[in-house]
Amino acid sequence: MKRLITTQRLGGVLAGAALALAALALLASAPQPAPDRYCTVQTNPLYTAPQATASSCGRLELAVPLRVLETSDGWARVQLEGWQLQGSPTVLYALEGVRIREAILDACAQAKLQVLKTVTDEDTGQVWNKVRLAGFWVPEKALSRDLRKPWATAEALYKKNCSACHALHDPAQFTANQWPQVLKSMTSRTPLDKTQIAWITKYLQYHAKGIDPDKVPLPCGLTPAKPKSPPPEPAPPAGSGSR
Known part of the structure; x- marks a missing residue:
């Protein structure tokens, strides 16, 4: 009985350690802004x-x-x-x-x-x-350090205010150099203020044609780290097929 209890306790300790290691790995993979x-x-x-x-x-x-x-x-x-x-x-x-x-x-x-x-x-x-x-x-x-909320707000404002008169333009339809003038022609018919327009402009420029979001992410957008692909399963040894 004593050996059984010891084994159970050891199993609990190992399980707890595994959970702790998994939590540490998750924290390490999450995007962490540099302190400065x-x-x-x-x-x-x-x-x-x-x-x-x-x-x-x-x-x-x-x-x-x-x-x-x-x-x-x-x-x-x-x-x-x-x-x-x-x-x-x-x-x-x-x-x-x-x-x-x-x-x-x-x-x-x-x-x-x-x-x-x-x-x-x-x-x-x-x-x-x-x-x-x-x-x-x-x-x-x-x-x-974290601009996820204003970026999400900019995206929502764009979709809400810039689809009333026409189909919504995909951000990649225009280049970053074109978007400020394109947006200016649309926002005159919306209730958006200057600050909102500035956020929307930046959002569209960082999603514009020719801008690779993997290489040029939104500033302080804390883009989640991409999950690593699991390693391929090893090929079965020769001659191990089912009979």
Whole structure:
């Protein structure tokens, strides 16, 4: 009887350990944002100091991924990277050759840009610089690690408001460069405000023609990790067929 109880207890311990390991594996496979990685939840000036009375050197758009370098009394000093068309220093874009706006830069911000690399678009001949901008301040309340809710809201607003007059356009029907103008022609007949339109525009641009969602996911959308395919079953040994 004592041996039976011990065996039962051992079985319970092993089962508990297996469950714990399974839970740890599930947590490890879930998308986890880096502790210093955030996205903007609204447009906001790029302040030169952690206070609203400081001068600004430009404006951050919404849904811009960035890194928080330090915080101070409700403010965050940030760093972001983006692409800049050579000869057009005032606008920072999310992708090379794709006009998803990240920031509008004044001269004082342009002076602090660090060029990381330069590429030439083979189709257009345009020269693009990948750049980094660091050292400016934004309110911490303007940042979030998780934008799943606003992205879902943007999708719902698009489907609700942009199908009343015509069949709903598939996001991949237009390129990211085309969507802002296409949406502008439709939203004049809707009750959408500027902020809602900005979110919808970004949502459509990140789902547009030519944008691979696996390579360019929604910023801070916390796309679930794809499940791994099970390994193939081993082939039966030769001569092991049923008789």
